[in-house]
Amino acid sequence: MLLFLISISITSTLYLRTDRFTSLEYSNYIYITTDDGGFLAFNPEDSTWENRTIISGLFSNTTKDISIRNDTIWVLTPGGITLFNRALESINSLEFNPLFFNDTNPNTIVLDSARVILGGETGLQWFRISDFDNPNRVDHIDYGFNIFDILPLDTCYFLGTSKGIYKTYAFSNTDTVKIENLHNTYTLKKIGASIWAGGSWGCKNVTEDSAAFSLHTVRQIAEIDNKIYIATSGGLYEYNGGWDSLSSGDVRGVCKPDSYDSPLLIVRGEGFFTLSSTDYIRPPGLASNKVCDLTQTPDGTIYIVHRNTRRVSKFDGKEWEILNRNNEWGFPGGILFNIESDSEGRIYFGFWYWNIVPILYQWKADEDSFPQPIELPVPAGTIGGMMVDRNDDLWIGAFAGATNDWILKMHRVVGEEDSLLWTVYTDPSIKWVRVFAEGAKAIYGGNSPTSGGAGIHILSPLGSVSNVTGNLGSSTVSIATDLGYDIWAGLENNLVHISGDEIIEVFYASNSGLLSDKVDGLAFDFQGGMWCYHSGEGLSYRGPEGNWERFRGFSFVEGDDVTYPLHFSQSHHLFIGTYDGLYEVDIDFNIPEDSLKYPGTNVYPNPFNVNEHDALYFSSSDLLNKTIYIYDIYGRRKGEYQTSGDYLRIEGVDLPSGLYFYVVKGEEGVVDKGRFVVVR
Numbered sequence: 001m002l003l004f005l006i007s008i009s010i011t012s013t014l015y016l017r018t019d020r021f022t023s024l025e026y027s028n029y030i031y032i033t034t035d036d037g038g039f040l041a042f043n044p045e046d047s048t049w050e051n052r053t054i055i056s057g058l059f060s061n062t063t064k065d066i067s068i069r070n071d072t073i074w075v076l077t078p079g080g081i082t083l084f085n086r087a088l089e090s091i092n093s094l095e096f097n098p099l100f101f102n103d104t105n106p107n108t109i110v111l112d113s114a115r116v117i118l119g120g121e122t123g124l125q126w127f128r129i130s131d132f133d134n135p136n137r138v139d140h141i142d143y144g145f146n147i148f149d150i151l152p153l154d155t156c157y158f159l160g161t162s163k164g165i166y167k168t169y170a171f172s173n174t175d176t177v178k179i180e181n182l183h184n185t186y187t188l189k190k191i192g193a194s195i196w197a198g199g200s201w202g203c204k205n206v207t208e209d210s211a212a213f214s215l216h217t218v219r220q221i222a223e224i225d226n227k228i229y230i231a232t233s234g235g236l237y238e239y240n241g242g243w244d245s246l247s248s249g250d251v252r253g254v255c256k257p258d259s260y261d262s263p264l265l266i267v268r269g270e271g272f273f274t275l276s277s278t279d280y281i282r283p284p285g286l287a288s289n290k291v292c293d294l295t296q297t298p299d300g301t302i303y304i305v306h307r308n309t310r311r312v313s314k315f316d317g318k319e320w321e322i323l324n325r326n327n328e329w330g331f332p333g334g335i336l337f338n339i340e341s342d343s344e345g346r347i348y349f350g351f352w353y354w355n356i357v358p359i360l361y362q363w364k365a366d367e368d369s370f371p372q373p374i375e376l377p378v379p380a381g382t383i384g385g386m387m388v389d390r391n392d393d394l395w396i397g398a399f400a401g402a403t404n405d406w407i408l409k410m411h412r413v414v415g416e417e418d419s420l421l422w423t424v425y426t427d428p429s430i431k432w433v434r435v436f437a438e439g440a441k442a443i444y445g446g447n448s449p450t451s452g453g454a455g456i457h458i459l460s461p462l463g464s465v466s467n468v469t470g471n472l473g474s475s476t477v478s479i480a481t482d483l484g485y486d487i488w489a490g491l492e493n494n495l496v497h498i499s500g501d502e503i504i505e506v507f508y509a510s511n512s513g514l515l516s517d518k519v520d521g522l523a524f525d526f527q528g529g530m531w532c533y534h535s536g537e538g539l540s541y542r543g544p545e546g547n548w549e550r551f552r553g554f555s556f557v558e559g560d561d562v563t564y565p566l567h568f569s570q571s572h573h574l575f576i577g578t579y580d581g582l583y584e585v586d587i588d589f590n591i592p593e594d595s596l597k598y599p600g601t602n603v604y605p606n607p608f609n610v611n612e613h614d615a616l617y618f619s620s621s622d623l624l625n626k627t628i629y630i631y632d633i634y635g636r637r638k639g640e641y642q643t644s645g646d647y648l649r650i651e652g653v654d655l656p657s658g659l660y661f662y663v664v665k666g667e668e669g670v671v672d673k674g675r676f677v678v679v680r
Contacts, residue, residue, distance in 0.1 A: 013586075103122065108148060112152050148160045165180035194208055196221045201214065215234060235247045292307050292335070298656070303323075303365070331361075353382055360374045406426055429465075477520055661674070
């Protein structure tokens with residue numbers, strides 16, 4: 001249906017682990033800082049969450065402190081300050097220029113009547129609020145100790161520091177005096193006429209030298225309904241002449257919104273709950289920012305596995321859920337490195353262990369059961385990569401140590417759930433295969449960069465191994481199949497186009513639109529456009545006609561055995577897994593009306609009910625001598641049909657229930673595309 005594309009634009013959403021809370025501020029909404037989950041806002045009226053990240057204007061996903069003045073929220077991160085309005089729209093920002101700021105990673109921010117005051121590793125910095133857009137003068141004083149909190153009073157300031165509690169009037173060495181030798185004081189609070197302080201040493205009323213508490217680290221002190229509460233590493237406590245324990249957990253903040261009848265506290269790693277209910281209100285987001293792999297089941301649900309946890313993230317397009325939160329599935333250890341799913345909704349988990357224990361599990365997500373181990377036919381200790389092909393066969397790259405490598409094909413016998421047939425591929429050239437792609441007649445597997453071995457293997461259905469000819473020169477980082485079943489492989493220093501066993505094109509940044517020579521992730525969209533992810537750079541796009549576009553941005557995190565899975569969802573959104581979160585990219589192809597050259601194809605009946613209909617029809621006034629390709633939601637070709645008139649009749653449709661895409665091609669290329677549903 002497209003003659004050409006004028007331009008492409010993208011918008012991105014970044015999903016992070018958001019439950020590593022560090023502090024809380026309450027002002028109608030509850031505003032929360034996190035270790036690496038950005039800045040959170042919780043609406044206590046309807047228990048909804050919003051998340052702001054580097055995509056929203058933050059300088060880092062680590063948020064250090066929040067200060068609220070009128071209707072402006074000042075969010076401090078390493079590298080700068082971002083201002084948001086109450087609608088959580090970014091309205092201004094200030095990047096810390098090291099020419100003016102001697103500390104570009106301060107801990108805390110407060111605003112007095114005229115100044116922005118920052119406390120950090122060695123002292124204080126301040127500048128006038130009116131100079132926010134151009135702070136070419138930043139005053140500072142170096143105390144030689146770390147400042148964690150600043151409490152402005154009418155005539156002075158109290159400082160919570162690594163060396164104790166200090167009092168200052170004009171931010172000078174001569175008028176700054178220590179009033180308490182309480183090292184690592186993290187929080188200060190004025191309640192009535194008294195100053196309260198808390199830190200690694202506990203809590204006390206500093207003014208009256210009373211109400212001492214020393215059981216846990218204190219992160220926040222709050223006055224609610226004339227009662228004093230402390231949020232501590234060991235739970236929430238209330239002061240009634242003595243300290244009463246009200247909860248357990250690492251409590252990072254407490255407040256009482258008008259719509260609640262008891263205090264609302266936030267527990268690090270969990271979420272909100274009230275003292276009258278222990279059901280957590282959990283923030284949306286990942287189980288970990290380190291995304292190893294992801295898959296989408298036929299019902300549209302995305303499942304994600306992570307480098308540093310055995311938890312699994314589940315996303316249905318609207319809501320997040322963390323599975324196996326407390327390892328109730330009983331995984332014995334190791335890295336949950338791979339995940340794949342088949343057309344029946346069966347999910348496979350592959351582990352990176354380095355020792356011989358169960359490393360492959362299967363699970364039906366729609367069943368109330370736990371994943372079950374599958375025994376491999378070889379003594380492998382690690383699964384490096386997996387792929388499910390269009391026949392629902394599972395391909396596995398497995399190895400044990402540095403010398404024993406296999407590629408395995410697992411075929412499930414139809415009608416016999418527990419009957420598995422294995423094909424074992426061995427060859428000296430196989431080295432830690434982590435990425436697979438499906439060609440027209442064979443499977444392709446690429447050696448991992450960690451192995452130090454170059455090579456892309458061609459795996460025949462009968463069990464033989466051959467290799468792509470030519471000098472690849474480096475290991476395979478990513479690999480994918482285009483709509484014509486040619487193979488594209490991102491190597492460590494170039495991108496290659498493979499047909500059969502031959503390299504037919506080689507791309508570098510110097511001779512193409514690639515952002516860099518190294519392609520960390522690779523995927524094709526429903527039009528045949530190729531998307532290349534470059535860590536720390538962005539996305540390169542090559543259209544079906546060979547045109548290139550570049551989209552800069554995205555995060556960069558180094559690490560051993562980093563994987564960058566790319567996946568197009570059923571809604572044609574591109575998901576990119578990184579070690580700094582999961583990106584969802586909404587692609588707008590900006591199709592102008594005058595580029596439509598085809599009247600469109602009718603598909604009927606749609607939905608197609610296998611039990612009610614005998615044939616599926618495609619019809620159009622201009623369908624003569626066209627080819628219609630049918631793909632499932634994974635991009636796997638399920639059928640290819642030649643037309644000889646203005647309609648095509650397909651009898652005996654043998655497709656499982658689900659969503660399918662069709663592409664109509666003529667001599668001039670793709671002329672139409674669409675979708676239909678099969679119901680059984």
